[in-house]
Amino acid sequence: AQSVTQLDSQVPVFEEAPVELRCNYSSSVSVYLFWYVQYPNQGLQLLLKYLSGSTLVKGINGFEAEFNKSQTSFHLRKPSVHISDTAEYFCAGTTSNTGKLIFGQGTTLQVKP
């Protein structure tokens, strides 16, 4: 079955510290991978995407992710977080023959001052 798993439901971190949000996927959804962010009472905003090519993907707001095929992972990283990064983060995947996104359960990033 197709699945995307986010390994942490909550990640507390202090401001200006680095952070990693973990995501694993099943091989059947590995073709295209995405990270989205959701602020309270908002829709989802695309942070970055992996479609093909370089395995290190850079996104908006200083975020980046690395596609690792051997470990079936697509972890999201930021070297220094800000209070404004506090939000819910979703990892998602899809295959080439469908527009259906499979989402992980979400990770709440809590940035503390």
Place this chain on the structure above:
Amino acid sequence: KAGVTQTPRYLIKTRGQQVTLSCSPISGHRSVSWYQQTPGQGLQFLFEYFSETQRNKGNFPGRFSGRQFSNSRSEMNVSTLELGDSALYLCASSLGQGSEAFFGQGTRLTVV
């Protein structure tokens, strides 16, 4: 370039009623997908439309239906509302398979 627009933003309905939600995609996008978001189940795929045809369907009862018009605007309908249908309904549009999806702000449906 305007983003994905969903109307209304908030809706309160009574059990047993029906509801129609609307989604206007980004200009030029022919694929529209719908998702249900709840605290317990997370983000779940409802269906996808492409050029007025339903291309994919999630695992939801037949009370949930949708359609897409020739201008790519889409509507979803939920009949015989249940309390468990209370959720944030999100619409996303894209150019098609293999391209990123852009989401609207969502419609918050509360069933009482």
